[in-house]
Amino acid sequence: MEKRSLTTGEIAKYCGVNFRTVIRWIKQGHLKAYQLPGRGDNRIEVQDFLNFLREHDMPVPEEFQERSRRVLIVEDDPLMAKNMQRILRRGGFETQIASDGFSAGTLVKTFSPAVMTLDMKMPRLGGLEVVKFVRSTEGLRDIKILVVSAMPQRDLEEALKAGANEALEKPFKNEDLLEKVSRLAGVTGPPGSRFAPPRQSLEKSP
Known part of the structure; x- marks a missing residue:
C-alpha cells in the first residue's frame, strides 16, 4: 500500500461521520495529524489512521486491509x-x-x-x-x-x-x-466485506 496522507474529509468518509467530528478527534488527541504550513489544513498519515482505528476497535476500510x-x-x-x-x-x-x-x-x-x-x-x-x-x-x-x-x-x-x-x-x-x-485486526469478515460505522463513544465525545 502506497504511503500517503489523508484529508479530514477523506477520514470522515471512511468513518461515516461529519468532518467536524474528525477535527474534534484531532483536537482531543485521539487522532494524530499535522498541519500544512501557511494553510492550517490537517493531514493524517495512513499509518496513523490505521493506528487510530485499531486503538478504538473500529473496523479497517477494505482498501487498507492488506496489512490488517x-x-x-x-x-x-x-x-x-x-x-x-x-x-x-x-x-x-x-x-x-x-x-x-x-x-x-x-x-x-x-x-x-x-x-x-x-x-x-x-x-x-x-x-x-x-x-x-x-x-x-x-x-x-x-x-x-x-x-x-x-x-x-x-x-x-x-x-x-x-x-x-x-x-x-x-x-x-x-x-x-x-x-x-x-x-x-479490525476486520469483520473475508476480503471484500463492508466497512462498518465507527463506535458511537467517539462520535458522542464532548
Missing part, C-alpha cells in the same frame, strides 16, 4: 502452528510462522503484521519478553498481541499486564481463534 490481514503466528509446536495457519488462512488472513522468540522479533519488522498470536512458553526468548519488546519498540507498538497458551491463568494475566491485548487458552475452538484475531 497479516498475522504472525509465534508457536514452537510445528503441528499447532500449521493448524493455526490453516484456520486463519481459511478466514482470509495472510500468515507467517515464527518458531521462537528471536525469529518473532525479526518477523514483526519485516512482515509487519497487524496481529501476533503468541505462545508464552517459547525457546530462546520467552513470550513475556516478546510482549515487552513489541510494546517498547517504536513502530511496533500498534501490533495487537493475542496470547495463545496452555500456561496457568496467572501467567496469562502477567502477559496482559505487560501489554498483550487478549488471551486464548489451549485447547481452543477454531472459531474462537478466528473471532479473536478478526476483532483485534
